Amino acid sequence: MSEVQWIYAPWKIKHKIFILIFLPFVFWLSWYSNGGNSWTSSLPFSCKLHYDHARRDGSYLDHLLEIRLPRMNYSQPETMNLLRTDVAVLTPWFAPIIWDGTFNIDILNHQFKQRDVRIGLVIFAIKKYVVFLQLFLETAETFFMVGYKVNYYILTDRPKDVPNVTLAEGRRVVVLKIPSHARWQDVCLNRMEIISVFTKQQFIHEVDYLVSADIDMRFSDHVGVEILSDTFGTLHPGFYRAKRQHFTFERRPASQAYIAVDEGDFYYAAGFYGGTVDEVYKLANQCHNGIMTDKANSIEAVWHEESHLNKYFLNHKPTKILSPEYLWDNGMGVPEVLRKRRFVAVPKNHAEIRN
Template sequence: MKLDRIFIFFILLLLGILFYWVCYLGYNQESYRKQQTQTTDPSIVKNILMSEEKHKNLGLQSSPGFLYSQPSLLVGSRTDVVSVTPWLAPIVWEGTFDSSLIDSMYKKKNITIATTVFALGKYTRFLKEFLESAEQHYFVGYRVRYYLFTDRPEEVPEIKLGEEHYLTILKVPSMDRWQDISMGRMEILEKLTKSELASEADYIFCLDVDAKFYGPWGVETLGRLVAVIHPWFYGYPRDQFTYERRPESQAFIPAGEGDYYYTAAAFGGTFKEVHELTKYCREQQSIDASKATEAIWHDESHLNKYLLYNKPSKLLSPEYLWRDISMRTSQVKVIRLSHVAKNNEEVRQNA
């Protein structure tokens, strides 16, 4: 009997200790939670809630009753081109998407697209045609914020912008060499995509100013990291790409490697992804400069190195950057944006 009483006593003692710790821990956790709620910066809470709300709307939703052509797994509208990469990223060509369906889904998201353009020196002469054609074809019906970097703000023409299209002019120092302009923009874009301006838009595209829009450029182009296939090399084997082949440059790509050759005249994506790309290019250019080296095609060489090992989530076909001096091929059904014909030697002098 005595042993039974001792056993019961120890059982009750253990239960009492367990009950105490449960109550103690519960109280302290609740106290800690209340303390955190009271001391958290309201702006941090607001940013967290905004981030959560934004992520709820990442998916694309279609509306009941919206009619469009039935997609097929057996017959495609484009059998003359490849429309997906080996890593399963789409390659956008005319006939591979339904613009009315995509518009109906993106209209619900209330998105803003930032667009950067650099017009230094004589390149201001291209601004009028670029902006006027953009207002006819570029993200029509969506909120667009143009960020124009120029050393000659007095030469920026007055352009009538569409509804919810805005133009911000940002003055930058003049540069003598066009190569310096090309490479210097990566540092500017790196800072822009990390600045407070990044909160004003959902996506960003970086486009050359010496170009003109001829056809619609819309939300079919949006993605996490978007690259445009260069119109000169889209049908060439990789050993004919003008990659940087000198090992002394940070842009070096060994023979036998490469996917596509991408243009630096047009690229985009989310602010986070474009920030990482431009930061990489700026860092690699700085390393080259410290060794008195300059990649063969400057920022474009570094961009191709980055995109080789950081695969883009979407590729745009040469429809999205053609050349006015090139004849249209059977694969290019619609020319959407094209570099205008010009005297490169003349326009690049004292740029």
């Protein structure tokens, strides 16, 4: 064998090995990036909505380009000037507590408009509670997420009784029929299951954020994107000043909703909570699993799904907390710290409505 052949022979062997290893990898990579699979799990939710459609031609990267917005004039934030000194505005885990005077809605709107967010508002209208729908929807059109795309998801056993309300552009009513239950307690206990099921089947494809709200309420002041976060809970109007030992948590250790007397951050109301679709699904699914485990053990948490919601928020801290401005009952008076009453209870006879 000549010297040239001797040098070339090992290179031929290495070349064949390189082809055998490298080409299959190239084919696999091509298949993976052209529909065989997806690498979207680590992307923010708002990006995932557009990723599959745009990834082939690279237009997905256009979402990263700067969006030109009109100039804004507003007072400069001051590092040494507290926005509110009469209330707490931050939790120990750095979640903001939203009160009037703690945010600039114009700045927030500029940020959220860039993302073109879509919000789903989930409302249960079971049995006689359907009578609250007209006022709820009319006031929501005046005060809730004005200027944004909103789907009103009305879960009801009486679809024919859903009123016809004039809606702004980009907003729609989606009526979803669900079964009723003999006891009002069972209606409450089944909410988490219903939310998790519809989130997986439908909501995930249609909106970016989900907000669950009680129907026997009305909006009376601005409620906008300042509430949006991965997860948010609302301070219960009856307990926002109380010590944890006075919270009406589920105290029986046998329950999945159990919270010990020396545990608990705040008492959250089930009448107004939400977050991204992904996070609400996780919340609802875990609460439902806890409810079903309790049921198998013949236990019913003291405040039904609200008890399980509080247990969830104990272990999975909400990333934003709403003050009682966002869930109030005028029968409790108007304390000085409450500058706004944004979402308030409608006077009613509970026994009559629940019967």
